Amino acid sequence: MTVAIKFSGVSRHFGIVRAVDGVNLEIAEGEFFALLGPSGSGKTTCLRLIAGFEQPTAGSIAIFGEDATQVPPYRRPVNTVFQDYALFPHLNVRDNIAYGLMVRGDGKSARRAAADEGLELVALDGFGDRKPSELSGGQRQRVALARALVMKPKVLLLDEPLGALDLKLREQMQSELKSLQRRLGIAFVFVTHDQGEALSMADRVAVFNEGQIQQVGSPEDVYDRPQAPFVADFVGASNVLPADIVNAVIGTHAAASLRPEAITLGSGPLGGVVEAQAFLGSATRIEVRCNRQIIKVLIPKGGVVPAIGEVVQMGWAPGALHMMDGAHG
Ligand code: ATP
Numbered sequence: 153m154t155v156a157i158k159f160s161g162v163s164r165h166f167g168i169v170r171a172v173d174g175v176n177l178e179i180a181e182g183e184f185f186a187l188l189g190p191s192g193s194g195k196t197t198c199l200r201l202i203a204g205f206e207q208p209t210a211g212s213i214a215i216f217g218e219d220a221t222q223v224p225p226y227r228r229p230v231n232t233v234f235q236d237y238a239l240f241p242h243l244n245v246r247d248n249i250a251y252g253l254m255v256r257g258d259g260k261s262a263r264r265a266a267a268d269e270g271l272e273l274v275a276l277d278g279f280g281d282r283k284p285s286e287l288s289g290g291q292r293q294r295v296a297l298a299r300a301l302v303m304k305p306k307v308l309l310l311d312e313p314l315g316a317l318d319l320k321l322r323e324q325m326q327s328e329l330k331s332l333q334r335r336l337g338i339a340f341v342f343v344t345h346d347q348g349e350a351l352s353m354a355d356r357v358a359v360f361n362e363g364q365i366q367q368v369g370s371p372e373d374v375y376d377r378p379q380a381p382f383v384a385d386f387v388g389a390s391n392v393l394p395a396d397i398v399n400a401v402i403g404t405h406a407a408a409s410l411r412p413e414a415i416t417l418g419s420g421p422l423g424g425v426v427e428a429q430a431f432l433g434s435a436t437r438i439e440v441r442c443n444r445q446i447i448k449v450l451i452p453k454g455g456v457v458p459a460i461g462e463v464v465q466m467g468w469a470p471g472a473l474h475m476m477d478g479a480h481g
Pocket of ligand 1: 166169170171172189190191192193194195196197198345
């Protein structure tokens, strides 16, 4: 495995704010890698450190095995697609796409050929003469993508690139981005606060909280085998059962996570009272109070939904209860 990006003990502090705090990370060549976490958890700062727009206050960053500390952004084999796309309004689409090539000094015909190739790559052939204002949000997003890709980066950095799109377009762009990444075979490092987006697109996910990485793993790892209560809660809103409840139920004194969709109603070791119901379309989520703990349960469409105030027993399949490392009571 060739390592494209390596963070060794990287921190970026702004005064007393520890935006990134002692991060170790390896991203492989050709990998679709998601940086996932809530707002302010340090994802964008990590991306900016890779791009060279920020410098670490401690630690080091290597890009394809070479220390990048002294390498300015334009010399790094990476390009960024920004959330707001940052297109030049007065330039047409072709000139926007070719802008980086012009700055680099490429000739006019080479620029035109590369821009047309870029337009084709993002399925916008024929749009070269339009101005950004004459495009939809999704089309502008593709132009930003083409503009970054014509520079032939070895790593593409994407900062919440789908944030401004409506749900339907977002889902379409998710699968297009995924297949584009497969075709190009370069690493994509993708910042998002949307768990579903990270899980559905990435080969591996790093879950951030307060400047630190809580867990790195495949989507299945972080979803099914969370190593910390924060990961269990953030990635798919799992139930975190405190050690006293787990102890009472299965005799092991450790906190554990339990997915709302893994719980069955009817019989089982955990009892409680239904306190809330929420209709989600394809399922209904209920909240069951067991002493001081609220347990979320997802009932698929067609299942029997108990009324508020009803007493229910909850069970789960063997293996659904996942013990957490480093969990607190
Ligand atoms: P979001 O999803 O909202 O973009 P994020 O996870 O990308 O959040 P960052 O943008 O990396 O988070 O910010 C992490 C922390 O660092 C935040 O508390 C932020 O306010 C702070 N921060 C980021 N850039 C600067 C800066 N230039 N000066 C001071 N503080 C900063």
